[in-house]
Amino acid sequence: MDNDLPNIGQEIRRLRKWRNLTLEQLAGQSGLSKGYLSKIENGNATLDKRTTMKAIADALRVSLADLVGDHFLTEQSDGEVMASVPDIRLALLSTGLDSAGEAPQRTMLDLSAETQRVAELRQLCRDMEVGRALPGLITDLHFTATADGANKADALRSIVQATHTATLFLKSLGAVDLAWVAADRGHQAAVILDDPLYVAASEFARSQALIGLGAYQRADRLAMHAAELLRPTTEADFEIYGTSVITTAFTAQLRGDDPEEAIREAQAAAARTSGTNAFWMNFSRTNVNQWRMSIALEADDPVKAAEVAKEIRLSDIPAKSRQVAFLIDHARALHALRGHDAEVVKLLRRADKLGPTRTRNNVWAREMVSELLLRARRDAGGADLRTLADRMGLLSSL
Known part of the structure; x- marks a missing residue:
């Protein structure tokens, strides 16, 4: 089985050599051990928390987006979803709240309803529909907000919600720089709204x-x-x-x-x-528990994260997008504990079924599958793992 593992370890090695740093120098500047960094570069260990990623990015003098952003997307990523990112970028950069634009193509009533519909679609992981809708929605809301009329306040409120949706949508795709642009535009609207x-x-x-x-x-x-x-x-x-x-x-x-x-x-x-x-x-209470899991994982406490996971029923999480996040975090906890490979793969396959685009683009999910796949080469791996890896674009051939 030939493997092509476009993971963070390879990107760290590429950036380290570009910076003309040895592993020992990177270890000294990041505060991490040379052995651990070597394992990461070779795919034998996963990057399992944000602070470690940030330490490496800072040592390499690159942004976190440079290290884990949307350049990992493959042909297995949903092409139409990814194609929406340039359209959203154009909508944000072609509009503003400081000067009037063209006449909006839809009424404020229609735009308010569309804003709520798109927010719900994102939580349902219907990413293709979200990507299609956001550029026109952002544009029309800005045209309405900057026109002289009675709809300005309503348009500003909808801009706050629509850019919130865009922020989380773009972040899930790895387009984190553009996510900031969307979020900051929503803040501008909120400040005007007062x-x-x-x-x-x-x-x-x-x-x-x-x-x-x-x-x-x-x-x-x-x-x-x-x-x-x-x-x-x-x-x-x-x-x-x-x-x-x-x-x-x-x-x-x-x-x-x-x-x-x-x-x-x-x-x-x-x-x-x-x-x-x-x-x-x-x-909600369940939402707080999900955050507690994420906090425990950042604290290098997978035992606690796994314990909190037992307090959460998937049926108590109303948004499919948050269900995907829970399944991936649960997999992270079990992966860190070792000895739970079959359950980790099961959780990730379930996440992929619920939200394929965001699961395949999730840095934690990709890291886990890459590392599991490398270890599984000794015994040819399991069918479920190989299928999941292929769906993520982590196999060049089977």
């Missing part, structure tokens, strides 16, 4: 884009700012507040601080909500 709830929601989108870019300290500041803006009284307030607080728990862990106080605060906020899915964030 509504604390919408500003807080836009800060969440910006923090997610910054996490994808490795700018953890600023992501933490923006998430804290979002929480400080709100004095929760309504369901929506508590959901945006709780989402912002649990984000600060995650960024605290990324920055090496204790996340527990923020986790407890988020749990308290979740107890005050019934799950109205404000801004399509799905904040």
